[in-house]
Amino acid sequence: MPDLSAAAGPHSDRPLATYKAIADAIGTAVADGTLKPGDRLPTHRDLAWHLKVTVTTVTRAYQEARRRGLIDGEVGRGTFVRDPEDTMAAAPNSLPAASARPVMDTPEDGGPVNLSINCPPLTLQREALAHTLADISRSNMMQQLLSYQYETGMREHREAAADWLGRVGIHATPHTALLTCGAQHANSIAFTTLARPGEVILTEPTTYPGTKSMAAQHGVRLEPVAVDEHGLRPDALDEAIRHHAPRALYTMPLLHNPLAYVTPEHRLRDLAAVLARHSLPVIEDDVYGLLVPDRPPPLKCLLPDLTIYVTGTSKSMAPGLRVGIMAVPEMLFSRMAAGVRASCWMVPPVMGEVMRRWVQDGVADAITAELRRDVQERRAEVDALFAEATAFAPHLESPQGHPYSYHLWLPLPAPWRAESFVATAQRMGVLVLPGESFAVGRHRPPPAIRLCTGTVGGLTRLREGIRLLARAVTSQPEDLMAMV
């Protein structure tokens, strides 16, 4: 074992957190060859004793070293220095730390079935991209596409974005349609435009975790507003506005993530009336907007001057394109464009061009149509498997959510708590997210998980994942099996 004592202990004068210093020392020892691939590290307890730190500190240090790809290990086998050549060092179905979770389903690696990521399956996208990139490379636009552009994006790209916004009934022009690097980036620009650190933005009691972490990074406080089965409650919104003096409302009326409801038009009109009465700006996150045919109008159509509307290509074409699309009040356009410039200068023009071509030559509409078909097929499969599972788990409910939603909300039967269920499911080989991941502030959601049906390759893999989930539900929670 290398000398890690400088990393910790009473004489350490390092400003770094101790666990990070220990992870750094492991990194240095791996880099200079003191630790070699396959070398076994001391047990948590031994190292803690040796360094005069707590066992928890060593556990965190090892987690950090694992996150950096330096070490690997399995319960019962110990902790080893990882071979950098061996990308499969983690045993199949071993449990990745939350931060090291695969972002895609990887059946070919024998990895767990990943129902935790909200991503549309690839249907026509692969082939379409091959053609489009070949066409682009032969076009006379290469000079432009490979150069710097204005932060607002190329005019042709904003025209296509305005076209795309028209599909949900929003009237936009190149002076109100703005491109960003994904909806996450668009939300981030909207947040920083409307609120300063310490100020409040209201939202649903459960919301997209990416927004939670972005708000935390900007120091903006999210405060929850009560919902019912139709979405935000107008009376609760009115009260929250009076109580918190917020800068804006951030909301997902359509295919809310994670609850997967669609707010009906009559409710949207009631909410719009409250917002108009208080002149409160709205950030409407509508990334799933194209998935639902005959959808209610976006809030943007009811409150055009108060709403910053956010969507993008991630859920209706492919997340890897990283093109976000905003419809912003004309008065805010240049401020928000300055936000794009300050954060990334501009959207990659090549990706903007792929979006333009797909919107204008019908590829985007064809993908949307295929996704609408596919999502219903997957839902039918999920419902059938859950109906089967109730034979052995009579209290198991079916997952809840709109028929066109790729993400579903599954209330867990007693005695399950979401965190322990997720850990059990993970051990059985299927990844899902606990309701708590979406909780805003001190809100405590009921025991439930979010599962996503779109990430997995095909129906066979989805079936495997749902069967594993059903098996996990019928197993005994570990905390009930404790002997002492």
Ligand SMILES: Cc1ncc(COP(=O)(O)O)c(C=O)c1O
């Ligand atoms: C509600 C919501 N908003 C934004 C995003 C991020 O989208 P993008 O990939 O375009 O950044 C997601 C991704 O899952 C989402 O669910």
